[in-house]
Amino acid sequence: MKPPKRESWENSSRSKRLPPNWRALRAQVLRRDRNTCQINGPECSIQATEVDHIQAGDNHSADNLRAVCSVCHARKSALEGSKASRIARARMSALRKRRPERHPGRRDKRSQ
Numbered sequence: 710m711k712p713p714k715r716e717s718w719e720n721s722s723r724s725k726r727l728p729p730n731w732r733a734l735r736a737q738v739l740r741r742d743r744n745t746c747q748i749n750g751p752e753c754s755i756q757a758t759e760v761d762h763i764q765a766g767d768n769h770s771a772d773n774l775r776a777v778c779s780v781c782h783a784r785k786s787a788l789e790g791s792k793a794s795r796i797a798r799a800r801m802s803a804l805r806k807r808r809p810e811r812h813p814g815r816r817d818k819r820s821q
């Protein structure tokens with residue numbers, strides 16, 4: 710039983726594909742981790758209200774999810790985002806390798 714793809718969040722800036730039972734999963738993980746941030750960064754607000762994918766990607770199993778506070782989660786997402794766009798940018802510039810040839814009508818051979 711596959712739900713229809715393309716949910717409203719699918720084109721969001723998060724660009725993470727979440728499973729249809731995400732809400733339930735999320736609640737379960739928050740309960741499991743007792744609403745305690747599992748990252749616990751220096752600015753951690755302790756009260757976890759969000760769920761993070763430990764390994765970014767499509768692994769939505771409870772093992773790959775953890776409760777995090779919004780501060781740590783935002784920081785982690787920002788890091789992942791900048792890393793992802795850096796990789797994307799590198800890939801793009803590798804693809805379009807600068808001007809292929811000189812314009813055939815323009816010869817700048819000086820030895821003629």
Ligand SMILES: [Zn+2]
Binds near residue numbers: 749750752753755782
């Ligand atoms: Zn935190």
